[in-house]
């Protein structure tokens with residue numbers, strides 16, 4: 001039943017989750033944060049008495065700031081600034097106050113767009129997150145890293161950063177983390193910046209090798225992480241480390257529970273697992289629509305994530321107004337999943353984990369490929385073919401073997417009309433390998449796709 005109030009008591013909330021009140025460390029607040037009024041040249045924003053703002057909030061440990069449970073992932077912003085402003089205006093008017101960007105997104109343009117849109121608002125009305133990114137090994141030098149850090153203040157037009165992250169830690173284990181953050185004094189520098197108040201909350205975004213995650217949290221007494229960003233959704237909860245074709249070695253359940261025990265709040269990325277949870281097979285999706293006919297598949301995934309009390313905010317990369325509107329509805333207020341609903345999602349995840357999908361989130365960090373391969377395009381189509389049950393291919397002797405291989409090639413042509421972007425153009429140069437936060441073995445996966453094409 002839809003909950004009409006943000007005033008869900010902690011006990012009720014935890015009961016719905018099937019979690020004992022004593023098991024969670026997180027302080028929660030589900031009160032609405034009122035929107036505010038501001039006149040700009042282009043738009044009049046909604047005022048304090050805005051009845052539409054029923055957003056659900058969580059409280060940041062220590063500072064007591066109220067953070068909207070729906071966070072705005074800026075990575076996929078449209079190119080036009082007017083359109084960006086329009087999205088941000090709608091988000092802020094409806095209570096969203098956490099905005100996540102990085103100097104890496106669109107080579108800095110994304111931070112600039114974010115700065116332009118947010119700086120039209122009073123500084124205490126939004127929380128901006130950006131990152132110490134890693135798009136070049138030059139950034140392992142303290143001077144270069146500091147330049148990027150200082151530049152973020154300029155592009156975002158701020159004199160403090162609310163949430164600052166060590167971006168993408170863990171990909172290659174301590175082997176990369178040690179020279180990138182420890183040996184060069186960069187982490188010490190950032191800790192001092194937090195002491196000086198230029199960074200309000202310091203955290204890291206984790207991708208990959210759990211030894212780094214464990215190292216960072218096991219040194220919590222020294223580093224005092226304020227938050228950590230992890231990939232979490234109902235598929236990765238128990239199946240991240242089993243996903244085919246990647247090297248993740250811990251499930252989201254492990255990551256979340258360790259953060260909870262350590263008292264570090266989690267920011268969630270990829271709540272839809274790169275869109276995979278928003279477009280599953282009819283067979284699976286009907287199990288959900290039968291229960292809540294008006295709810296989208298995406299809203300189930302967001303409700304599942306938001307139901308965990310140690311989540312500070314769940315990021316959604318929203319580049320279309322319709323997505324933003326729908327997500328705002330889901331979180332205004334959040335209706336947590338019941339135990340029975342959690343069980344259904346768990347069953348669906350078990351079925352999906354049996355599919356040989358490639359866990360690409362279409363982030364495009366791996367692009368461009370020097371040989372012209374559209375890496376996310378090939379993976380997106382491959383996953384669609386799995387959902388349509390074209391893949392995995394049956395035994396070559398099976399009667400529909402040829403039909404399915406031909407249909408696969410036809411579908412790829414439709415999806416990627418330019419054949420020079422197909423997987424069979426991969427030259428195995430491995431340039432993309434280190435760039436993928438999902439640790440996908442990209443060239444191996446390209447070979448698998450190319451092999452199917454050969455069989456047509």
Ligand code: SF4
Pocket residue numbers: 368369370371372373375425426427428429430431432433442443446
């Ligand atoms: S390994 Fe293949 S897909 Fe990756 S960059 Fe090289 S050619 Fe492109």
Ligand code: SF4
Pocket residue numbers: 359360361362363364365366367375376379435436437438439440442
């Ligand atoms: S292959 Fe990896 S880096 Fe490339 S788009 Fe997919 S998830 Fe992102």
